[in-house]
Amino acid sequence: MNPNLTYVLVVGVLFAAGVTLLLERSLTRVLMGVILLGNGANLLLLTGGRAGGPPIVGTTAEGDMSDPLPQAMVLTAIVITLGMTAFLLALAYRSWHLNGHDEVQDDVEDRRIMELADRDEGPGTADNDNGDGDGDGDPVTVPADDRTASPAGDAGRGR
């Protein structure tokens, strides 16, 4: 069976729109993107099987039956997508609850390490041993600059 061109075009449009939305920062739009992509994938699965009458013995002649397997798979996929949509909605709501928005944030630790690299300080190289190699407790003197830079939470202050 040749796939129906309308289906193929619809799948293409759904995927294109879904990917565009997925690239947004707002979690709600990402969610919309996931839903569109999910529907596109389901339609694609459906297109893969033979079209025809209901696959029930006695109702349809054997040669005219549609392929029931993609339909069963689509049902499973729909259930999974439904669950994931609910979960993402909960995430977006919780994010809005905590931050007042649902924008996906940057990785804090990543930014901190990049700042350290910009200032040409290796991470964790603040060697407080005095270099006598005994590894024993030399008095700990953390440079003031290091101290302010070290706690992960500090990056939140926009240093």
Next chain:
Amino acid sequence: MTWLVPLPVVMPLLGAALTLMLVARPRAQRWVSLTVLSATVAVAATLLFLSSVDGPMVVEVGGWVAPLGIVLVADQLAALMLVVSAAVTLCVLVYSIGQGTADGNEETPLSVYHPTYLVLTAGVCNAFLSGDLFNLYVGFEILLVASYVLLTLGSTETRIRAGTTYVVVSLLSSLIFLVAIGLVYAATGTLNLAQLVDRLDALPDDLRLVLQGMLLLAFGIKAAVFPLSAWLPDSYPTAPAPVTAVFAGLLTKVGVYAIIRTETLLFPGGRTADLLLVVAALTMVVGILGAVAQSDVKRLLSFTLISHIGYMLFGVGLSTSLGLSAAIFYVVHHITIQTTLFLAAGLVERRGGSTALDRLGGLARLSPLLAVLFFVPALNLAGIPPFSGFLGKLGLVQAGVDDGGPLAWTLVAGGLLTSLLTLYAIARVWNLAFWRAPHPDMPDAGDTVRAARTDGAEQPDREPSPEASSGAVLPRLMIGSTAALVVLGLALTVVAGPLFDISTDAADDLLRRTPYVEAVFPGGAP
């Protein structure tokens, strides 16, 4: 004995239902989980024994004959994976129980933890046993959905932030997988792995390449292969220690398992072998360079996790018997060791109050036991002889040298460099967190500093008694389960010979393909 095959999936699922009903009784919940996972270990071990004696064991779910119904197949590779992952999940469960009890969760337990954890186990087992592409997808979804819940447990701000990335990336990979399944079905009219063997062989080469590429892309994201690995170090470290440990040990390896299975069974002939080798080299080197740059123990370990996925791909890309068998051996080794290291990192966090390297110090003196629990698996990961990490890498290097191509030699060099850099990264953790003087911000060290300061002398290096401090902060169950995993890691070295025999057998079966197909269709594929 084929009735044993579905048990690793069914038991955890039933256990999950039972623990969900027992939400009000945390003690009963714990016992149910422990019993279920212990039974899973026993069943998995039996399956491994039976499958190595009698060949692959097949169950047709619901009694529907093979191409119509779904099959579960326990061959040596699947059974070996089952044994290791069941053992690791059991140890991590004990660890989390220890942590929960110590943190006083007895009164307000996170009621969903146990059911979700068991569902995760069921998903992992289902993915390993699945003999059907769509069932593999379902297995992935089961474990992923459970992992979403575990990762965002408590829904604090950082976990929501990290969870968002993780969920969206995983959803995308699942969608790609689903699309690939749709295409495979449209092209061949079946999703049964054993039946696909012949039908895919009959397809035109270009079409096969597209299908293979789609599946590789989907599994590559799940396995955190280099260009697709950026999500991992962002999301894993924020979860509670036992959750991170079990994720690090198992989830990426399920992706690797899926790659091994599809590459050998469905798409032999190595049309993507060069691609796999290049990607493996990049994964190793870029991953470990990331680890070197980190200043947080958990993030550093996440990067070593990515990096060492490269070793497994190396073996798969070579697709020789020795290469594959070393890769399988390496998967087993890495599941155990990476989990142990994350559990040890959890202990470091409890003891030192942080996992940031610049806020830790002196742990070797404050808690010698913890130091040993970290040091042994750390050396094992870096591949110091005679540990299993060394043996696995030796096998891979040997396979690379046997191959002899320029790409294989590059990979050998990359593998050795990565091993060296792993040692460097691990040694940095050791120096900063364990060997230097205790940091004043650390809980106990800080106490002594404050005590010293009131005496007028600023001497932070006063000897605190190790027994008093480590006993109080580190609960016995957590220490015990970590120690059990360390011992398991060492045992891999001791039984390396028999283990390598099993992995070689598994690799040979994978390369011949016929044992798998004949087990599913005794009379030949329809």
